Amino acid sequence: MLIKRSANGTEPFPSEITPREVFESRRLFIKQMALGSIGSAAFLEMASREAFAQGGQKLAARPNPSFVVMDKHTDYKDATTYNNFYEFGTDKEDPAKTAASMSTRPWTVSIEGEVAKPITLDIDSLVKLAPLEERVYRLRCVEGWSMVIPWVGYSFSALMKKVQPNSNAKFVEFTTLADSKQMPGLNSRVLKWPYVEGLRIDEAAHPLTLLTLGMYGEVLPNQNGAPVRLVLPWKYGFKSAKSIVKIRFVREQPATAWNRAAPREYGFYSNVNPEVAHPRWSQASERRIGDDGLFAKKRKTLMFNGYDEVAPLYAGMDLRKFF
Secondary structure: OEEEOOOOOOOOOHHHHOOHHHHHHHHHHHHHHHHOOOOHHHHHHHHHHHHOOOOOOEOOOEEOOOEEEOOOOOOHHHHHHOOOOHHHOOOOOHHHHHHHHOOOOOOEEEEEEOEOOOEEEEHHHHHHOOOOEEEEEEEEOOOOEEEEEEEEEEEOHHHHHHHOEOOOOOEEEEEEOOOOOOOHHHHOOOOOOOOEEEEEHHHHHOOOOEEEEEEOOEEOOHHHOOOOEEEOOOEEHHHOOOOEEEEEEEOOOOOOHHHHHOOOOOOOOOEOOOOOOEOOEOOOEEEEOOOOOOOOOOEEOOHHHHOHHHHHHHOOOOOOOOO
């Protein structure tokens, strides 16, 4: 059970770390569940209906107390206006300015490769695949900044269970949307498009790996990877593929976008490791966006971003070589 508490032992009230209207509605749901007025099946059906309701942005999800960090949440405005999403530009402010051009409906994701049951799912089918959870994760960028965000989704393993990877599946490859008509950043040559990311099969199956459909109780904004992305809290942020359109279970390690562009700087594993410096800067510390000012003392970066439960995945590996 992962419950990270502050160093001084104090804990904020739920109303201090969650928008009040979301907090109050959540309490009402929990109360109704306890009284039996809303059964589990009814709750999930209601969540599915509300998730992508026409004209609405709310995304109903149950808070999962097993995945909580007690750090102060990053302000929604900061989390949605300071982004890396090179398909919409290389400056941090570009995605919020230009991502509105992307249409997220209709949207389908194909799941194929070394699986018993290949399938193509639309976004509504994806949101109904498993019970939606709210999980509070830290996410750290290789550039040295971090955020704390309440994400909405479910473990990627739920999708794996549906398609049933076979014994040949050793890795999972994620391909994201590349549409120059909607994504002005594709005109740049900073990366080879489409953006491709990859995980080892056991990394993908880990309970922390989140197939993400929302944040802050709402559907994902375009600039944050709508309508579906990955979030892996122990890896650098670029490992969390955004706007996914294809998932392939494969035998060989995929050639990922940043590893292909700059293999000396971006390894395949991309675990948060303060002991391995980026060639152009240290990884030993970080600045929390919206919380740590430019002149504030930086925070010490933790191994695996503090998610020590993933350490067994890399037992016996030289994490300086496999970075």
